[in-house]
Amino acid sequence: MYSTESYVWGWIAYSAGVLCLFSLFWLLIRKLTSRWVKHVLIIVFLALFFTPVTAYPDNPYLAPAFFVSLYEGVMLADKEAGFQRGLAPILAFSFISVVLYSLIAPIVGRRNRARLR
Numbered sequence: 143m144y145s146t147e148s149y150v151w152g153w154i155a156y157s158a159g160v161l162c163l164f165s166l167f168w169l170l171i172r173k174l175t176s177r178w179v180k181h182v183l184i185i186v187f188l189a190l191f192f193t194p195v196t197a198y199p200d201n202p203y204l205a206p207a208f209f210v211s212l213y214e215g216v217m218l219a220d221k222e223a224g225f226q227r228g229l230a231p232i233l234a235f236s237f238i239s240v241v242l243y244s245l246i247a248p249i250v251g252r253r254n255r256a257r258l259r
Contacts, residue, residue: 149203156206160191181247182240189236195228207231 144152167187174180194204195211211228 144203146203153204157192163191164188178247181243185239185243186236189239190232193228193232193235195231199227 164187168184171180171183174183191206191208193207195207197203197205197210207228209228211225211232214227215225
């Protein structure tokens, strides 16, 4: 069985890989003219890859929900939940993050415009 330290190092390696993917994703979306669309895409990308969920239902260790959902949906097709155990937290984190962004962004934008005057 893996130790807590193994899981920490696994998350560090995974985070480094996601940040490399994020740099490629940024190259794809950097020329979008709408700042709001660009920010929402970044939020959804980060929520997709950094949302944690328990690796196994009886295990306290966390794993990326994207891969847990992919594994359970493809490999364990006979289970009732399928993709749902990992997908539900991803959708929740994405929704909450976009709502918070839509509430905070106008306030920060007004503050920045007031400073420039």
